[in-house]
Amino acid sequence: MITEIAPAPERVAPEPARARGRRRAWDEVPRWQIYVPLGIYLLFTLIPFYWILLFALRPAGSTSLVPWPMTFDHFQKVWTERSFGTYFANSVYVGIATLLLTTVVALAGGYALARFDFKVKRGFMLALLCSQFVPGALLLVPLFQIFAKLQMINSLGSVVLAETVFQLPLSMILISGFIRNVPYSLEEAAWVDGCNRLTAFRIVVLPLLRPGLIAVGSFAFVHAWNHFLFALMFLSDQSKQTIPVGLNTLMSADSVDLGALAAGGIIAAVPVVIVFAFIQKWLITGFSAGAVKG
Template identity: 45%
Template structure:
């Protein structure tokens, strides 16, 4: 009896509280997204929509511009991931497989970037991209996001590469592969899980980043999802139903990616924090 009591107090009750706190905002956003305009402000509150509708999604997608925002986020996200993966595989490989002068300096440089306040970058990057004529171009965001992410993904990637036994590569080279071939046929297939994890984390970052995107974009047709959502929130007459529907649209890919990559997260982040 005492044992069951204990189990309730230390496990089930706290789990329930945690779950309600975590899940309630999702529930309420989805609930609002499926309600008609009049039902959203109706009192008493409808905890389950009596007349569910998908009108809000249609309005958000085609009238408000979420189709455009979604496309922009996708372009920026996918390009950044591609750039980050190529560069961090290269530099991660150099870090884990070669000894060279300046390696330590390179590592220290990567570490230093983690302490650069992101907010410090908004003014100078705006000036730089203004001079380059790249304000409102997806290129400015792709480059900036890559610069922000590369230090972390390089360290992550060098860890993954170190886990691939050197001997496998040496064996391939003795069998006549050159380094590039052994990289492609031996190392790369074993790296796929690591590459996927790195890509997912980069994609989630680009999908969510707000302040830099806000600063470096000044045309509505180039807004990414966070900037679009923020713009919509700031409007004088907020259409709450469409806003909620837009959030759900932005939410779904992030949540799916997260659930997919979640297993790598605990080990990956734990390793990164420990150094």
């Protein structure tokens, strides 16, 4: 007769005295001391968003503090008359192309930094880190000269390459930290089973890097989507410009169309908000994983 053996009850480790003291002190804090500062911070954060929605949805010339009657004329104006449909498509192209190029190159470089030792490795890592202190404005002149010789001025490819160059150092450092968190023994086991290095990386390592790749890719996409300087300097044709440059065209020395500017700002912000809403779990996991052994 076969009887099922009940699993032994799990033993819960006793809570350290210091942790119990912190938890007890936290429980004794009055709730208003927590919720009042959080409420003030939330109010301070949401007021600018409400102000943008107010100008975008209320009729031109209205001074009401409530967007009623509600109108979408400002959105229609910036999308059709101000060519925001073209700007939006260009920004999507630049963002996705930068995401893919940055992720692929940083993945190869990060693997080399994580798995191979060479004489100048420490100096190379230091150079990558120090490059983050260089402002993007200092790269404009050399990049402009390079793109001019390559006949890439007024091309979306020039903005993609410039954004990739600007974001590669940090992306390589982050991905190298992600790869160090993957045990080297997993790759060795794949080699024993007959896989070469590339196959072992694709089958064993790459699936474990999903949170890190999502974090790096989303960071590259958002930066390319919001960056204004490179698009302004390398793109002169209006049909090639991106959303940040398009927003700048709504402001002139004489007047500013606040309704159109607010509608354009919402159009620019919605894709980023949607992206972060879907990947926030992967983003937090990826950045925390890369920070452990980076």
